[in-house]
Amino acid sequence: MYILLESIQAQEFQIAIFFSNFSHLNRNVWMLMCAQSLIGSIGPVVVFVGGFIGIKLAPDEKFATLPIAFMIVGTALFMLPVVKILASVGRKRGFQLAILWGIANTLFSAYAIYIQSFWLFCLSVLLYGGLIASAQQFRFAAMESVDEQHSGLAVSVLLIAGLFAAFLGPEIAFVGKDWFSTEYVGSFIGLTVLFSLSLIFIQFFNAPAAVKTVGRYQGRALSEIIKQPIFVVAILSGTVGFSVMSFIMTATPISMHVHHHFDLAETKWVIQSHIIAMYLPSFLLEY
Incomplete structure (x- = not known):
């Protein structure tokens, strides 16, 4: 019993230290967290209703989940251009432009659904990749805003955004x-509101001064990096994990609501629970 009490007290002490460290975080971290909570809703929205919209609009039901695939492909396509744009115009302005892009695209998505155009809807979902790729750079902006010893905590706080987005998006x-x-037109108009609010939070983000590299060192070439066994293992494990996750999240809404006739609210709860389960362990393990 004494050992158990000591263990509990030690855990309570660690938790107290963990939360006390929040006071060391720059305001930027909290602004980015709030903005990402709203921007991150796009993924859960597309996963939740993308298949239902696909069934209604697609020329063949076998293409029903294609919009969700377009979101993933779009994120990969836009990642490198977004990084280059942020390096060129600065993080704050780049984030603002990406959010404005996202706001315009929510209206495009709503219009595509309104005129019942499947391929225009797929294109609009593909274009969300620009905003999603930009939001994935928030973690680096957060790390740059704090001392090196608090960078892990800053990333953990950004992960909290995933928990809020998991609830907000499907809701x-x-x-x-x-x-x-x-x-479903209103579902994307709702995203317009969320993205507009995220733009307000980004207004209070003050990008730290860029750190200039001293000397001629430019880092290793990509060809050198991809030859490393650890890189190959990371790519393969990430591919397998992401494939399984995508399969579950893509098939579940249609399977539950369309084929097994579960209520839409019950389907929503399953998607929310799944996404929360994705982010919560990462938050606990990060720090």
């Missing part, structure tokens, strides 16, 4: 589904 898609005469 706004569910609530907005019937806002307009055409089903």
Whole structure:
């Protein structure tokens, strides 16, 4: 019993230290966390209702989940251009431009659904890759805003955004589904509101001064990096893990709601639970 009490007290002490370190974080971290909570909702929205929209609009039901695939492909396509743009115009301005891009694209998505165009909807989902790729750079901006010893905590705080987005995304898609005469148009209009709010938080983000590299060192060439066995292992493990995750999240909404006739609210809860389970362990392990 004495050993158990000592263990509990030690854990409580570690938790107290963990939360006390929040006071060392720059305001930037919290602004980025709030913005990412809103921007990150796009993924859960597309995963939750993308298949339902696909079934209604696709020329063949076998293409129903294609919009979700376009979101993943779009993120990969836009990643390198986004990084270069941020390096050119600066993080704050780059983030602002990406959010404005996202706001315009939510209206494009809503329009595509309204005119019942499957391929325009797929294109609009592909274009979300620009905003998603930009939001994935928030963690680096957060790390640059704090001392090196608090960089892990800054990343952990950014991971909290995933928990909020896991709830907000499916919730706004569910609530907005019937806002307009055409089903699911309101789901993307709801994203317009969330993205607009995220733009306000980014206004309070003050990008730290860029650190200039001294000397001629430019880092290793990509060809050298990809030859490392550890790189290959990382790519393969990431591919397998992401494939399994994508399969589950893509198939579950259609399987539950369309084929097994579960209520949409129950389907929403399953998607929310899955995404929360993705982020919560990462938050606990990061620090």
